[in-house]
Amino acid sequence: MPDDRMMPNDALRLLFLAIEEVMGGDGMKAVLHGGKLDRYIGNYPPKNLDFGVKFSEYGGAEQAVEDFYGPRGAKAMLQRVGRATFNYGIKEQSAVLGLAGQALKAMPLPLTAKMKLLLEQVAAAANKSINQPTRLEEDAEGFWFIVDHCICIYRPKHAAPCCHVTVGALTESMRWLTDKHFTVQEVECMNTGAAACKYRIPKTPSE
Numbered sequence: 001m002p003d004d005r006m007m008p009n010d011a012l013r014l015l016f017l018a019i020e021e022v023m024g025g026d027g028m029k030a031v032l033h034g035g036k037l038d039r040y041i042g043n044y045p046p047k048n049l050d051f052g053v054k055f056s057e058y059g060g061a062e063q064a065v066e067d068f069y070g071p072r073g074a075k076a077m078l079q080r081v082g083r084a085t086f087n088y089g090i091k092e093q094s095a096v097l098g099l100a101g102q103a104l105k106a107m108p109l110p111l112t113a114k115m116k117l118l119l120e121q122v123a124a125a126a127n128k129s130i131n132q133p134t135r136l137e138e139d140a141e142g143f144w145f146i147v148d149h150c151i152c153i154y155r156p157k158h159a160a161p162c163c164h165v166t167v168g169a170l171t172e173s174m175r176w177l178t179d180k181h182f183t184v185q186e187v188e189c190m191n192t193g194a195a196a197c198k199y200r201i202p203k204t205p206s207e
């Protein structure tokens with residue numbers, strides 16, 4: 001495993017709240033136990049941005065959700081967890097995360113321009129508030145959300161891209177902004193040997 005990396009307490013706390021929302025209290029306990037994170041049962045990290053928790057712990061919780069459901073069922077559940085992390089982030093922590101929230105939603109701009117603004121803010125929040133180096137690129141058909149140091153490198157090797165929580169969070173961010181579904185895909189993943197995790201967000205909704 002590569003050298004561990006610290007992240008703010010609140011990032012892991014929000015993941016735990018999201019998993020608990022999707023799996024319930026007992027499921028959450030099973031996940032924390034399965035991920036050898038028993039110390040957090042009934043004792044979530046505090047709501048602050050001190051660098052008190054580790055990337056490997058975040059990855060361990062994701063992996064424990066996957067192990068709980070098995071590889072086939074896990075993808076959808078982890079995407080649901082990701083959607084919940086975005087909703088908690090925007091509702092509870094928009095000031096901390098630097099997300100403009102409702103103000104951005106109401107801006108009189110073309111849809112694609114608003115998508116770009118929100119994705120830029122999410123990337124900035126990943127850099128600043130999650131300590132996860134992230135950048136945004138764009139071409140005619142879509143955006144690339146690129147994570148250069150991902151939590152997935154602290155998880156066991158997978159045969160296919162495994163960052164479903166991020167896919168869910170990005171999907172939900174676009175739904176929240178536009179009330180439309182954009183099919184977000186993780187095209188390349190560090191866990192499977194790529195240099196970065198690259199997510200494609202098309203500029204055209206699928207419905």
Ligand SMILES: [Zn+2]
Pocket residue numbers: 150152161162163186188189190191197
């Ligand atoms: Zn990945």
